[in-house]
Amino acid sequence: MSEMACPKPYDGHTKVAGAREIFSTVDAPAGGRVFFAAAGTSDAGQTRRGHMATIFEKIIAGEIPSTIVHRDERVTAFRDISPQAPVHVLIVPNKPIATVNDITDDDERTLGHMFVVARDIAQKEGIAENGFRLIVNCNKHGGQVVFHLHMHLLGGAPLGPMLAGGKHG
Numbered sequence: 001m002s003e004m005a006c007p008k009p010y011d012g013h014t015k016v017a018g019a020r021e022i023f024s025t026v027d028a029p030a031g032g033r034v035f036f037a038a039a040g041t042s043d044a045g046q047t048r049r050g051h052m053a054t055i056f057e058k059i060i061a062g063e064i065p066s067t068i069v070h071r072d073e074r075v076t077a078f079r080d081i082s083p084q085a086p087v088h089v090l091i092v093p094n095k096p097i098a099t100v101n102d103i104t105d106d107d108e109r110t111l112g113h114m115f116v117v118a119r120d121i122a123q124k125e126g127i128a129e130n131g132f133r134l135i136v137n138c139n140k141h142g143g144q145v146v147f148h149l150h151m152h153l154l155g156g157a158p159l160g161p162m163l164a165g166g167k168h169g
């Protein structure tokens with residue numbers, strides 16, 4: 001099967017000393033093979049621009065195992081380790097954007113693509129018809145724990161009220 005080269009997945013990120021590239025081939029949705037390059041981390045957990053690699057960067061780089069349900073040149077989607085619903089998938093940009101506050105105009109296409117991927121995964125998981133919930137948490141009040149922007153795709157059962165907390169206003 002032939003391999004095709006993806007556009008650079010980490011646009012605009014320059015290499016720093018100690019960073020390494022991890023290349024792997026993965027099954028493309030269309031059945032072909034995609035040549036995938038992900039940002040690797042050094043032994044100290046540092047990645048490009050010198051920031052500490054999050055657990056999600058390590059998952060994207062293939063350094064930590066996960067159940068990947070979708071991967072392309074812009075996003076990776078994998079099952080949450082602690083599912084809060086029968087279907088709980090995290091859709092993550094390959095580019096390490098820390099929070100919604102760190103989004104730039106250049107990220108618009110990738111962020112839009114996350115919705116397209118969410119739609120397709122919901123379809124494949126059989127939860128599109130009944131419905132599902134997409135959640136993006138930001139910082140402390142949003143309950144963000146992993147500082148690599150991600151979209152939660154939750155479904156497979158009625159999810160109840162949008163927020164579990166008390167009344168406001």
Ligand code: 5GP
Nearest residue numbers: 055066078079080081082137143144145146
């Ligand atoms: P947040 O609260 O930041 O929006 O959500 C982070 C999510 O990442 C949580 O739902 C948590 O269960 C999930 N998570 C944390 N560590 C791992 C991991 O190592 N693997 C996977 N697959 N999910 C993780």
